[in-house]
Amino acid sequence: MNRNITIFDTTLRDGTQGEGISLSADDKLKIAQKLDALGVHYIEGGNPGSNSKDIEFFQRAKSLGLTAKLTAFGSTRRKNSIAEQDASLLRIIESGVPAATLVGKAWDFHVHTALQTSLEENLAMIFDSFAFLKRSGMEAMYDAEHFFDGYKNNPEYALAALRKAQEGGADWLVLCDTNGGTMPGEIHEIVSRVAQELSTPIGIHTHNDCELAVANSLAAIGAGARQVQGTINGYGERCGNANLCSIIPNLQLKLGYSCLPEEKLRALTSTARFVSEIANVHMPVGQAFVGNAAFAHKGGIHVSAIMKDSKTYEHIQPELVGNKQRILVSELAGQSNIISKAVEMGLDVNANNEKTKAIIDRIKELEHQGYQFEGADASLELLLRDAFTESVSIFTVESFKMHVEKSNGNMISEAIVKLNVGGQQVYTAAEGNGPVNALDNALRKALVQFYPQIENIHLSDYKVRVLSEKDATAAKVRVLIESTGLDNTWSTVGVSSNVIEASWEALLDSIRYALLQMDRVEIGNPPATERLGLVNH
Missing domain, CATH: 3.20.20.70 (Aldolase class I)
Known part of the structure; x- marks a missing residue:
């Protein structure tokens, strides 16, 4: 047989008949090569x-x-x-x-x-x-x-x-x-x-x-x-x-x-995500085989089992289709989740470590406040490194200011940032296409003289989610930022009733994570909630 x-x-033919999908000739050529x-x-x-x-x-x-x-x-x-x-x-x-x-x-x-x-x-x-x-x-x-x-x-x-x-x-x-x-x-x-x-x-x-x-x-x-x-x-x-x-x-x-061929099958996930990006269509996280959550584990009992043998909760090896196993950390997390994530980062953590119990409680409290780390792995890694290592402070934020003006029909946003980098005070200002972009430009402008590679980093996605709709314009919001550069993509999170403050948190985490990847130096700003104390309004 x-x-x-x-x-x-x-x-490239039947697929383009889907609602919301329109491919240029250049797009089709790129996808054809990938296929x-x-x-x-x-x-x-x-x-x-x-x-x-x-x-x-x-x-x-x-x-x-x-x-x-x-x-x-x-x-x-x-x-x-x-x-x-x-x-x-x-x-x-x-x-x-x-x-x-x-x-x-x-x-x-x-x-x-x-x-x-x-x-x-x-x-x-x-x-x-x-x-x-x-x-x-x-x-x-x-x-x-x-x-x-x-x-x-x-x-x-x-x-x-x-x-x-x-x-x-x-x-x-x-x-x-x-x-x-x-x-x-x-x-x-x-x-x-x-x-x-x-x-x-x-x-x-x-x-x-x-x-x-x-x-x-x-x-x-x-x-x-x-x-x-x-x-x-x-x-x-x-x-x-x-x-x-x-x-x-x-x-x-x-x-x-x-x-x-077996080696080609391993390109399935990257192909699916490439086509999704070119078509500008969000790919469902739970899509079988190639979705970001296809081999993601959240429940503590599940994670404990797969750490012993992945076959307990995975029907195939993710690598066969070019995907990977992910351990999610949330309010449902147990010690196994934290240990697994820490091991990924090369941290020496065990179940009897009091710091492990403390960070689980901290994550649960942060998620109760509205933080979500399932889609913000970079913020989660910073939390864990701050908890389990002796962090070295490379920069601290003394203050930032925002100025938004409408002049001659145009909206102008300007951000002023004051940092302390290794004992040296840095004061910069930058304009941007909106407050968040201005803050991003000012922060990177302040740090680029110390870390030139920051010029290669840019924001690739920005999402705002209202957490308490009944509070209308005073509602608490969660900001997720995706950043790209250094041959990598990472996501960070911030939460506040002020969308600028939430965005600022996520931006700081993005830069901290980038510096960590550049030099493998642990940046010492306190995580999430404590960090806000460094910002003078």
């Missing part, structure tokens, strides 16, 4: 005749030297016409790609209602289109649109559509659950019959309208399909497409199929 599965990625590095077999780039962006993409993609087969998308010829004169088919051939996917109707209802033509003409459209592509020397795949709905309504006609594509020379017959409403048992039963009656290899293309796209894809593979189509992170129209980031590891690690 053939255990090799062909991976067909349609992120190629992952090792997928086909990359569907779009329709070379539909818009100028896709035309540019296919022209520029020729120079990428992709190992994967770049694939163009189109549809069968227009009704009552000739394939050799069909503009869409001609543009596919002119694009110079080695492979093409043509979508064609397999549901008699769609033939009558959408195409408004006869069943016989639709079959002719399918045959003519594939015969034309094959005469042009291309690999051709038939995306049998609405196949499962069509099969359930008129099985013989749905099968007839597949046979016509096969007679025309199609290299793959891809069965599409276009409306995403078919159940896994139905998928398995129908694919099994198709595999028995036709000789052309079968593919599966499912949508996630019933949250079953991954399950349906796995069911189809189990019934004989050998190509699976999907998108990174499940992007796609309505509820999305089948998520390749779940399908691939399930097939390879759970079911024993071969999809990607």
Whole structure:
């Protein structure tokens, strides 16, 4: 039995039909290179005749030297016409790609209602289109649109559509659950019959309208399909497409199929996150296999167990898909959580250490005040280092001032910061695009003469969450800041009823953590709540 599965990625075509996703030609080229590095077999780039962006993409993609087969998308010829004169088919051939996917109707209802033509003409459209592509020397795949709905309504006609594509020379017959409403048992039963009656290899293309796209894809593979189509992170129209980031590891690690080389599979998490960044779509933290919380542990009993053997609460080794185990510390944390995090940092901590008990109580109290360290690992590391090591004070904050003015229709923010760095007083001012940016600029300006690498650090994300909505504008807020630089990304947290003060806390932690990474010197400002005493308003 053939255990090799062909991976067909349609992120750049079907994935871009998802709400809120818009990729430029440059974006698509970057993602195509990342997908190629992952090792997928086909990359569907779009329709070379539909818009100028896709035309540019296919022209520029020729120079990428992709190992994967770049694939163009189109549809069968227009009704009552000739394939050799069909503009869409001609543009596919002119694009110079080695492979093409043509979508064609397999549901008699769609033939009558959408195409408004006869069943016989639709079959002719399918045959003519594939015969034309094959005469042009291309690999051709038939995306049998609405196949499962069509099969359930008129099985013989749905099968007839597949046979016509096969007679025309199609290299793959891809069965599409276009409306995403078919159940896994139905998928398995129908694919099994198709595999028995036709000789052309079968593919599966499912949508996630019933949250079953991954399950349906796995069911189809189990019934004989050998190509699976999907998108990174499940992007796609309505509820999305089948998520390749779940399908691939399930097939390879759970079911024993071969999809990607082992070393390529380890790039799955980084690929998922790269595509998420380029698409500017937040990636769910709990996404299976590749999510930030996929192997995160919070409950003290869980952490105690995985420290003995990770198999107690992890179904695979995270590293197999390029992810990593994370220990979360929160009000639910026990000593095992603290010890595990400390060990990660190279601190000598044990369960009998009174400091361990003290820091657990401290974290619980801070979280009661509104701090959250699950998404602010850098602030947590600073807390632990302050608790378990002899910190050396490198700088202290004597005061800061903010000035916000609206002049000639423009908002101007200026921050003035006074620091003591190694006994030397530093007084700087800086403007910025808003108070937080001004504070960031002033703080880094004060320190850059001592630590030039700070110039390479920048804020990459800034989030504010209101913690007590009933207090309206006087509500306490939590600020999370993500910083990037030094080949790393880290997050810090601040809490206050004053958004500027909360932002200042998070900014200070960000700089402290950066200096720690630069010199491995432990900066001595007191953590979170105590630090505020250093700031004179």
